[in-house]
Amino acid sequence: MTFFTLLGKEFANLRKNIGVILILFLVPLFIIFIMGYAFADDETQYSLGIINNDKDSILAQEIVKNLDDVKALEVYGFDTTKGAELAVEEGKILGYIDIPQNFEKNEEYGQAQINFVVDNTYPIKTSALKSIVEGYLEKYNEKTTAVHTAVNVGMKVNSDCKPDKLVTLATDYLSSRDNDVIEVVTKYTQTNQYQVMSSFNQTTCGMTAMFILFLCILWGSGNFLEERLEGTMTRLLVSPAGFGTIFTAKLFYIGFLAFMQFVTFFSIGHFFLNVPIGNSGLLILLNLIFIAAAAAIGLLISLIAKTRIMSIGLSFFIIMIFSPLGGLWFPLSTVPEILVNIARVLPSGAYMLAIEKIIIKQQSFFDILPNIIVIIIYFIVAWLASAVIGIKRKRTV
Amino acid sequence: MINMNELLSVQNLVKSFSENKVLNCLSFKVDKGEILGVLGPNGAGKSTMFNILSSLTSADSGNVDFSGGIIPGTKEYKKSIGIVPQDISLYNNMTVEENLKFIGKLYGIRGKKLSLKVDEIIDEVNLGVKKKDYIKNLSGGMKRRVNIAASLLHEPKLVIMDEPTVGVDPQSRVDIWKIIRNLKEKGQSVIFTSHYVDEVERLSDRVIIIKKGIVVAEGTAKQLVSKYCKNYVYILQFYSFDDNFCKELTRKINIVDIDVEGDKVKIYMDYSSNILEYIVQTAASLNLAIKNIDIKKPNLEDVFFYFNMKGDKV
Ligand SMILES: Nc1ncnc2c1ncn2[C@@H]1O[C@H](COP(=O)(O)OP(=O)(O)OP(=O)(O)O)[C@@H](O)[C@H]1O
Numbered sequence: 001m002t003f004f005t006l007l008g009k010e011f012a013n014l015r016k017n018i019g020v021i022l023i024l025f026l027v028p029l030f031i032i033f034i035m036g037y038a039f040a041d042d043e044t045q046y047s048l049g050i051i052n053n054d055k056d057s058i059l060a061q062e063i064v065k066n067l068d069d070v071k072a073l074e075v076y077g078f079d080t081t082k083g084a085e086l087a088v089e090e091g092k093i094l095g096y097i098d099i100p101q102n103f104e105k106n107e108e109y110g111q112a113q114i115n116f117v118v119d120n121t122y123p124i125k126t127s128a129l130k131s132i133v134e135g136y137l138e139k140y141n142e143k144t145t146a147v148h149t150a151v152n153v154g155m156k157v158n159s160d161c162k163p164d165k166l167v168t169l170a171t172d173y174l175s176s177r178d179n180d181v182i183e184v185v186t187k188y189t190q191t192n193q194y195q196v197m198s199s200f201n202q203t204t205c206g207m208t209a210m211f212i213l214f215l216c217i218l219w220g221s222g223n224f225l226e227e228r229l230e231g232t233m234t235r236l237l238v239s240p241a242g243f244g245t246i247f248t249a250k251l252f253y254i255g256f257l258a259f260m261q262f263v264t265f266f267s268i269g270h271f272f273l274n275v276p277i278g279n280s281g282l283l284i285l286l287n288l289i290f291i292a293a294a295a296a297i298g299l300l301i302s303l304i305a306k307t308r309i310m311s312i313g314l315s316f317f318i319i320m321i322f323s324p325l326g327g328l329w330f331p332l333s334t335v336p337e338i339l340v341n342i343a344r345v346l347p348s349g350a351y352m353l354a355i356e357k358i359i360i361k362q363q364s365f366f367d368i369l370p371n372i373i374v375i376i377i378y379f380i381v382a383w384l385a386s387a388v389i390g391i392k393r394k395r396t397v
Numbered sequence: 398m399i400n401m402n403e404l405l406s407v408q409n410l411v412k413s414f415s416e417n418k419v420l421n422c423l424s425f426k427v428d429k430g431e432i433l434g435v436l437g438p439n440g441a442g443k444s445t446m447f448n449i450l451s452s453l454t455s456a457d458s459g460n461v462d463f464s465g466g467i468i469p470g471t472k473e474y475k476k477s478i479g480i481v482p483q484d485i486s487l488y489n490n491m492t493v494e495e496n497l498k499f500i501g502k503l504y505g506i507r508g509k510k511l512s513l514k515v516d517e518i519i520d521e522v523n524l525g526v527k528k529k530d531y532i533k534n535l536s537g538g539m540k541r542r543v544n545i546a547a548s549l550l551h552e553p554k555l556v557i558m559d560e561p562t563v564g565v566d567p568q569s570r571v572d573i574w575k576i577i578r579n580l581k582e583k584g585q586s587v588i589f590t591s592h593y594v595d596e597v598e599r600l601s602d603r604v605i606i607i608k609k610g611i612v613v614a615e616g617t618a619k620q621l622v623s624k625y626c627k628n629y630v631y632i633l634q635f636y637s638f639d640d641n642f643c644k645e646l647t648r649k650i651n652i653v654d655i656d657v658e659g660d661k662v663k664i665y666m667d668y669s670s671n672i673l674e675y676i677v678q679t680a681a682s683l684n685l686a687i688k689n690i691d692i693k694k695p696n697l698e699d700v701f702f703y704f705n706m707k708g709d710k711v
C-alpha cells in the first residue's frame with residue numbers, strides 16, 4: 001500500500017512536469033530521425049549488374065538501356081550469372097538482374113520473368129537499390145509505359161510504320177492481356193555472415209540506450225537528491241514507510257519511465273524505420289537489466305553528490321564516457337578493435353553488442369549472456385556501494 | 398525500565414561525529430501528557446538527539462525506552478511519534494492538501510478518514526484558505542505551520558518539534574503555542590526546542606538545559622529560576638552619580654553584586670520587601686536624585702545565561 005502511495009506521488013508530480021516528458025520522449029525521437037538520416041549512406045549511385053541472356057530481344061535491350069539511363073544506378077554488363085555473383089561477393093556491385101533467354105518470347109505470353117538478386121548485408125543500400133529497380137521495372141506493367149515501350153519496340157522493328165497507328169495497335173494488343181507483363185523475382189544473397197547495423201538500427205538502439213542513461217542517471221539522481229536536499233527524505237524516513245519501500249518505489253518509478261522510453265523508441269523504430277526486433281523476450285530482458293543498472297548508478301551518484309551541480313556534473317561525466325565508448329553514437333563495427341574491447345566492459349557497450357546479437361544476428365540467450373553479465377556486475381557494484389554509503393550515512397546524518 | 402506514567406525514557410546517549418563528541422551521556426524522560434522544553438545553545442546537540450529519537454541516526458551507545466514496550470526504530474514506534482524537523486520538509490510543488498494527504502497515507506490513514514483528518518488539521522493550524530495553495534507559494538510562517546500539521550495527522554503519542562517557531566511572526570507564534578497546548582489537552586506529549594527562552598518558560602511543564610551534549614539542569618521553570626537565579630536586578634538611573642552610593646549601600650544591606658555603567662547602577666540581590674526603601678534612603682542621604690528605577694524579576698532566560706556564562710566549567 002505504502003509502495004503505491006509513494007509511486008502515486010511520483011506520477012502526480014510528473015503530471016505537473018509535462019516539459020520533462022517532452023524532453024524524455026520527443027527529443028530522442030527527433031534525434032533518432034535526424035541521426036538516422038544523417039548517417040544513412042550518402043551514396044548517390046548504386047552499382048547494378050545486368051546479364052542479358054536474351055540479347056536479340058528489343059524489349060530486353062530497351063530495359064537495359066533505360067536502366068543505364070537511371071542516374072541513381074551505375075550499370076555493369078555481365079556475360080554470365082557466375083561473373084555477376086563473383087562481382088557481388090567482391091563488393092563491386094550490390095546486386096544484379098538476370099534477363100533469361102526467351103524473355104521476349106515469354107513476354108508475349110505475359111509470362112516474362114526477370115531475376116533480381118541483391119546483397120542484403122547493407123540493409124539501407126539494399127532497400128534503396130531494390131526500390132529503384134523494382135519501381136523501374138514495375139513501370140513496364142503500367143499501361144502507358146507499356147504502350148510507350150510497345151511503340152518504341154514497334155518503331156525499331158518497322159520504322160516505316162506511323163506512330164499513331166502503332167499506338168493504337170499496341171494499346172489493343174496490351175489491353176487484350178490481363179497478366180502483368182513482367183514479373184520481377186527478387187532474391188537476397190548475403191556476402192557477410194550478418195547484416196551490418198543500418199543507420200536507423202544504430203540510432204534507434206544507441207539513442208534508446210543513451211536516453212535510458214539520461215533518464216536513470218541524470219534525471220534519476222536529480223530526483224533522489226532533490227528529495228534529500230529539500231528535506232522531504234527526512235519526512236519519508238521518519239514515517240513507517242521503511243527504507244526499502246522508499247527506494248524500491250523510486251527505482252520502480254524511474255525504471256518504469258525508462259522502460260516506456262524503450263518501448264516507444266523501438267516501436268517507432270520497428271514500424272516506421274524497419275528496425276528488426278529479433279527475439280522480443282530477449283530484447284525486453286536486456287533492456288530491463290540495463291535499466292536496473294543505470295538506475296542503480298543514478299542512486300549511487302545521488303548519494304555521493306552533495307549538491308545538485310555536483311550530481312549533474314557527475315552524471316554528465318558518466319554519460320559522456322558511456323555513450324561514445326559504448327558505441328551509442330556510431331556503430332562499434334566502425335571502430336578499431338581496441339575500442340571494441342573497451343566497449344565490451346562498459347554497460348552501454350555490452351548493451352549495444354548484445355542488441356546487435358539479438359536483432360541482427362538472431363542469436364540466443366547464451367550468446368548474449370557474457371554481455372548481460374557485464375551489465376549485471378555494474379548493477380551489483382552500484383547497489384552495494386549505495387547500500388554501504390546509506391548505512392554509513394545513517395551513522396552520520 | 399520505564400515508569401507507569403512515563404512515555405519516553407532516554408538513558409546515557411552517546412554520539413560522536415569522528416572526533417567530535419556531540420552527545421555525552423545524555424539522559425532525560427518525558428511523562429505522558431507532558432510538555433518538555435529543551436534549551437541549549439547552538440551546537441549543543443539538540444537536533445542530533447532528535448535525530449536519534451526519530452531513528453534517523455543511530456547512537457553510539459545508550460538506551461531509548463518507550464512506554465508499552467514499543468521498540469525504537471520499528472513501524473509501531475514510528476507511528477507513535479510525530480517528528481517536526483528543524484528544516485521544512487514538504488513538497489514544494491504539491492499543495493497543502495496534497496502534502497498532508499500524501500503524508501497521512503504514509504501513516505496508513507486512508508479514505509474518508511483521511512479527508513476528515515486533513516481538514517481538521519488544516520483548521521487547527523489556521524490555514525483553511527490556503528488548502529489548495531502550493532507550498533512554494535506560502536510564507537515562511539505558513540510553511541512552518543503546515544510542517545507541524547504534517548506530523549500530527551496520525552495522532553502520535555509523542556510529538557518531537559525541533560524549533561517549531563523559528564522565523565515566524567508573533568501571531569503565527571501564538572498559533573503554534575496553541576497547537577502545542579492543544580496536544581497536551583488531548584493527552585499527547587511534546588518535546589520541543591526553541592531559542593526563545595520566554596516561549597519555553599511559558600509552554601513547558603518541565604525544562605531541560607543541554608550543554609555540550611549533557612543535561613546540565615532539569616526541572617520546572619520555577620524550580621530552575623529559584624535554584625540558579627534567585628537574584629532580582631534593580632536598575633537605577635541617576636541624574637548625577639556618586640561612587641559613595643555603592644559603598645554606603647553595600648554597608649547597609651546584603652548585596653550579591655553591583656555593576657556601574659556611567660549613570661546606571663545594576664544591583665543584584667535576593668528579593669526582600671524593604672529593599673527599595675533602603676535604596677531611596679541611601680540616595681537621599683547622599684543628595685542623589687534618582688531618574689528611574691527598574692526592577693527585573695529573574696526568569697528562565699537568566700538561568701540560560703547563567704549556564705552559558707559558566708563557560709567550560711560545566
Ligand atoms: N552529520 C554531522 N557530521 C558531523 N558533525 C555533525 C553532524 N551533525 C551535527 N554535527 C555536529 O554536532 C554538533 C551538534 O549539532 P546539532 O545540530 O545537534 O546542534 P543543535 O543543538 O541542534 O544546534 P542548533 O541550535 O544550532 O540547531 C555540532 O557541533 C555539529 O557540527
Ligand SMILES: [Mg+2]
Pocket residue numbers: 443444445483559
Ligand atoms: Mg538544531
